[in-house]
Amino acid sequence: MKHRLQIPLRHFFATPPTPCPYLAGKLERKVVTLLAGEDPDSLHNALSQAGFRRSQDLAYRPACEQCNACVPVRVLVEAFRQSDGQRRIWRRRNGIITRRLPAYATREHYMVFRRYVTARHEGGGMADMEFADYRAMVEDSPVRTALTEFRFADGRLLGVCLTDAMQDGISLVYSFFDPDFDQSSPGTLIILWHIEQAREQGLPYVYLGYWISESPKMAYKSRFQPLEALTPDGWQMMPEAVENT
Incomplete structure (x- = not known):
């Protein structure tokens, strides 16, 4: 049964x-x-x-x-091992300062959010979000949530991630970064950082949201293996993807 x-x-x-x-x-x-x-x-x-x-x-x-x-997907934290490309990206964290912050909206974060949405998701549902909308996204939460901020040593803001603390893992609600630093692969770095945080806390999963194979904006999630996908028969292991980083 x-x-x-x-x-x-x-x-x-x-x-x-x-x-x-x-x-x-x-x-x-x-x-x-x-x-x-x-x-x-x-x-x-x-x-x-x-x-x-x-x-x-x-x-x-x-x-x-x-x-x-x-397709809902989640990373199996204990079994996760960084690929060669992910290890190269992970080594870059040595020049980045990471801070956990309360879920509080700031103008600085919002400006980077606007730049990110314009560059990556122009025409999408978030394209017209004003500061009040952004603040609601960050602050209106009945569950345990927080921000993770990633900065260069000189103070420049690289990216931000809104995450929920769950009983069985960490859920990445929304992450964004300054598109000027796209060559540093900040999206991958943010996910890798949260996987390591879950590992330190003994949590089994990092929830990445929805994977869409036909959408380049969402297909990247299959590179974080091993990955489970929710199917009609429950959570099942996904086939490994060829890395393209």
Whole structure:
């Protein structure tokens, strides 16, 4: 008998169809529910195991008609070993200062966020976010969340990651970086740093959100092996990808 997650009875709502930000010509719909109650952290953990992601005080997962391209994925921390390319990127951290901060929005972070979204996701759902929208994304959380800041030794801001602390791991909610430093592979560095943090804390998983094989913006996640994907039969190991860093 398959193990099924026990999620408390609650209300789920479907969003209307909107253009998909990742696959041209597709429409996306989501199922959402409010993260509320006496123990939102436990609810969040159970929903994450069922493939949901968090946005402010909502948990959501895709529910698109005739499309199942969005696949929830998580890194198996204990078994993870850096590839040759990832080791080269990881060595660059020696010139970077990392700080864990409360989930508090700053203008400096927002300006880098705007530059990142314009360079990487122009025309997407976040393209028109004002500072108030960004602040809500960072600060409106019923669960344990924090920011990780990455800076060069001279004070220049490289990138930021919003993460949730979970019972079985770390969930990367959203990360962004200054596109001027793209050659330093900051996106990979941010993920590697959180994998090592989870390892130090004895946590088994780092949740990376949705992997979409046909979207270059999302397909990179398959390079962090071993990686599990949520399938109709539960969490299953994904085939290893050829590195392209």
